[in-house]
Amino acid sequence: GAGVSQSPRYKVAKRGQDVALRCDPISGHVSLFWYQQALGQGPEFLTYFQNEAQLDKSGLPSDRFFAERPEGSVSTLKIQRTQQEDSAVYLCASSFEGGTRHEQYFGPGTRLTVT
């Protein structure tokens, strides 16, 4: 596709439910990033993939958060046993080259609301 796509665009989950958020990066982009953005804040880094390898997951807030990119293209961010503090917009971005030196292009985000 022409840009990064994410699905679903909106997700409402009851506390304790598991959710899975999908990201389709720009075709051919090597690097893929996940961010969490709370209202009025800048995006906070969660994790980074170069192809299928997860090179940094230090930003994942707890072991309830898990991300994968098994074939080096589509990625899924999974949140287990959701809590109210998980409510945020989850942004995915991709970059043509490996590493973090290069410009990233963002998807529209998934707004997660935990009730």
Add this chain to the structure above:
Amino acid sequence: QKEVEQNSGPLSVPEGAIASLNCTYSDRGSQSFFWYRQYSGKSPELIMFIYSNGDKEDGRFTAQLNKASQYVSLLIRDSQPSDSATYLCAATSDNQFYFGTGTSLTVIP
């Protein structure tokens, strides 16, 4: 703790004026710097990136980098009401990409 700091604003400028947005970063090892624009309810959109000390111009936008002072700025010339948005500064370090909290800009017609 690696940080990128921005004045949250709001910054208001009249239409046609120059808007100046500033950002400082804490990690001297940061190599690349980016400015993103984010409209309310939308995702960040890349405006400019800069790697080397000095100025980089693209249309109405100029990014300035001073690594010695750990300072990045964005100038918007001939500001338009459509420039009203939150501007996010970002720096890269190791395998991470750090964003500031953003500066809210309003261009008054």
